[in-house]
Amino acid sequence: MSRVAGFTTTIPVEVLFASGATPCDLNNVFVTHPDPIHYVARAEKDGFPKNMCNWIKGLYGVVRESAIDTVITVMEGDCSNTRALAEILSYRGVRIVPFSFPFDRERESLAREIDKLMHTFGVDPTMLASVDAGLRAVRESLALIDRMTWEDRVVTGEENHLWQLRASDMEGDYEQYGKAAKGFIEEARHRGPIRGIPLGYVGVPPINPDLYAFVEGLGCHVIYNEVQRQFSLPFSSDDIIERYRLYTYPYGIFARLTDIRQEIDRRGIRGVIHYVQAFCYRVVEDIILKETLGVPVITIEGDLPKPLDTRTKLRLEAFIEMLKERADGDD
Numbered sequence: 001m002s003r004v005a006g007f008t009t010t011i012p013v014e015v016l017f018a019s020g021a022t023p024c025d026l027n028n029v030f031v032t033h034p035d036p037i038h039y040v041a042r043a044e045k046d047g048f049p050k051n052m053c054n055w056i057k058g059l060y061g062v063v064r065e066s067a068i069d070t071v072i073t074v075m076e077g078d079c080s081n082t083r084a085l086a087e088i089l090s091y092r093g094v095r096i097v098p099f100s101f102p103f104d105r106e107r108e109s110l111a112r113e114i115d116k117l118m119h120t121f122g123v124d125p126t127m128l129a130s131v132d133a134g135l136r137a138v139r140e141s142l143a144l145i146d147r148m149t150w151e152d153r154v155v156t157g158e159e160n161h162l163w164q165l166r167a168s169d170m171e172g173d174y175e176q177y178g179k180a181a182k183g184f185i186e187e188a189r190h191r192g193p194i195r196g197i198p199l200g201y202v203g204v205p206p207i208n209p210d211l212y213a214f215v216e217g218l219g220c221h222v223i224y225n226e227v228q229r230q231f232s233l234p235f236s237s238d239d240i241i242e243r244y245r246l247y248t249y250p251y252g253i254f255a256r257l258t259d260i261r262q263e264i265d266r267r268g269i270r271g272v273i274h275y276v277q278a279f280c281y282r283v284v285e286d287i288i289l290k291e292t293l294g295v296p297v298i299t300i301e302g303d304l305p306k307p308l309d310t311r312t313k314l315r316l317e318a319f320i321e322m323l324k325e326r327a328d329g330d331d
């Protein structure tokens with residue numbers, strides 16, 4: 001059996017596949033578990049404070065309850081808490097492999113980071129090339145699923161969210177993931193279009209499992225999932241360094257804004273849900289997003305991995321009602 005390598009956010013997964021390791025995005029294990037709260041409880045039992053982001057606690061809980069003994073931690077370009085997570089995991093005996101996306105998006109620095117990762121996992125350029133074409137083919141299928149969401153309107157926002165979210169590790173087997181994506185595309189081709197107000201979702205993926213079902217049940221269709229789409233590496237390039245340089249998520253709000261604005265226009269989005277996580281430094285980005293997107297934005301905050309609370313549901317209902325009134329006024 002190949003060795004599992006965990007990671008805290010999207011990294012150049014090509015390197016792990018080329019090394020023969022099985023990539024595992026710890027976030028996906030946490031949030032798709034039938035009882036994710038138990039991971040949070042595990043972290044708190046070990047001393048993590050209540051007033052800390054529950055994603056971080058979830059990642060810690062996943063590692064502690066699994067046999068994962070190697071974790072790639074993204075020290076720059078993701079979360080301000082990762083350093084502390086890396087330290088406590090290291091203290092617990094987990095091998096930590098640091099990786100950084102340079103904030104200035106500088107090519108040479110990124111190339112050095114990818115080289116270091118290749119060296120750590122014993123991968124040379126020939127090994128990398130042997131998986132590259134296969135991975136790019138899977139990403140093309142994911143791009144088609146995204147297009148079928150906003151152009152053909154035959155894929156729900158939740159399906160779109162899950163396909164792209166899982167692109168970070170392709171569930172540990174990119175060939176199988178690619179086959180499953182192709183099967184999904186074939187099935188979805190025969191559906192009728194989804195009606196509803198086209199919405200965008202921006203921010204880190206939601207910790208609440210019912211968000212998409214709730215919003216789409218109110219007559220909306222989420223046709224853009226910003227960060228999840230980035231996890232699927234939508235900017236195709238033959239060059240791995242360029243691919244991860246064009247990827248917007250690690251390079252700050254201004255890199256992301258360009259992409260968000262472009263997709264709002266291209267997809268005809270009428271309103272945006274901005275999700276923020278309790279105790280996350282990214283809350284500050286909300287100020288910039290609200291002032292610059294040019295469409296109505298609602299900001300919702302999640303905390304624990306459980307269904308939406310009543311207050312958030314009421315706020316979403318009022319927001320969607322307002323969008324419907326605006327749409328009627330435009331007709």
Ligand code: SF4
Nearest residue numbers: 053055056079277280
């Ligand atoms: S939600 Fe924010 S604080 Fe939590 S893990 Fe993600 S980036 Fe870090």
